Amino acid sequence: MQPSQLRSLTTESRNPNTMGISQASPLEMLQMINEEDMKVAQAVNRVLPDVKIASDFAFESISNGGRLIYLGAGTSGRIGVMDAVECPPTYSISSDVIVGIMAGGDSAFSHAAEDMEDSEEAGQKDLEHIHLTSKDTVVGIAASGRTPYIIGALNYARTIGAKTVALSCNEQAEISKLADCAIEVVVGPEVITGSTRMKAASAHKMILNMLSTSVMIRQGKVYENLMVDVKVSNHKLKERAVNIIQHVTNASYEQAVKALEATDLEVKTAIVMLQTKTDKKTAKDLLNKADGHIDKAILRHQS
Structure with a gap:
């Protein structure tokens, strides 16, 4: 993608509501951030029908012995890993039922390895490494919707016959064309231009929470609103x-x-x-x- 094309993405646009944030008082800065954050839940609400499709895919996969697999680079990868690792203690599932994969491996969670997102081959290899099957559902997460690592992973997942979900924050995202289900949660320009660890990341965390939680409820791991399959470990x-x-x-x-x-x-x-x-x-x-x-x-x- 050329620089001019990158600038055209909503996630890379300047937010007219926060142009003066560098001159604002600390309280005003916080108010600006909070006002923008309020828009996130509304954006998520608009894509709930698409999240429902992804939930159906994941439920079917897990019910048939497959897995729900998240892939992402940078912040997107960290959000996927967090959602995955929190499910075993909450719902007493095996750690290989919901899997989080990060470009650059486990060490990239705490030490940024942003260059790893540029390799389509790495996305494929990471799925090969966990022996992806047609029973699995793969969720590729990329705020921009154009990350090569995710493109490589989704392309490979399609050849295997796994269900594919593309989660982005831009309309007509490149990864959307590669997926059985496209979730484009458009939260608008970030408070700090291009800092997608903010609204975009918040939206994606909300959606992954919804996705895994809805599947666990449908698996019988929640009764009323109680986590009745909690792993008692302390x-x-x-x-x-x-x-x-x-x-x-x-x-x-x-x-x-x-x-x-x-x-x-x-x-x-x-x-x-x-x-x-x-x-x-x-x-x-x-x-x-x-x-x-x-x-x-x-x-x-x-x-």
Whole structure:
């Protein structure tokens, strides 16, 4: 892309509302940033139908033994990695179900390796390295919508038969043409021209949160609005697990602790055991037959 073409991108345009930010008082600077940030959620709202399609792809992939894979360079890569690594402790899934890949590897998360985004070959190789299959869904993240690393990855994913999603912040983005689902969340020019770690990154984080969360809910890992598949790995999380059990079952604190410990710290199993007045094995069998959904497991016992 020529410099003139780069300047034409919304993400590279100057924001008329913040031209005077370098001369503003500290409070005025913050007000300008905050006013622009308020536009992010509105922009995300406009692309929800596209996010729903991506959610369907990811749900189908994970349900059939595939993966949800995020790829990005720089800030985009970091956001993908953050969403991926936070899902195992929240929903007790294996770390290879939702995968975050960053151009330049793990070290690029804390030490910028921005030059790595210029290689289409690197995008393909990173997917080859994790043995991409047709069961997977690949989400390429690039605020500009033109990052070579993402172009290479999406092109390769298409040849494998994986579902592809392009997430950008510009209309008619180049990566959109390479994907089964294009999410173009246009947040407008940044507060600081070209600093897409701001509004663009916020929009992308919101969308990835929606994507992974909606899939986990559909997988039965949320009951009402409670994270009933939380991985109990420290004292705080054990207390949270006990509280969740109490909220659902109205059990006493002592009863909830006893049920949790009796089920090897599995919140869902403890809830079903208490609600159906059965033992651990029966509760687990009910959940397995209900694909992990608490409400369906309880109904199965009652019928």
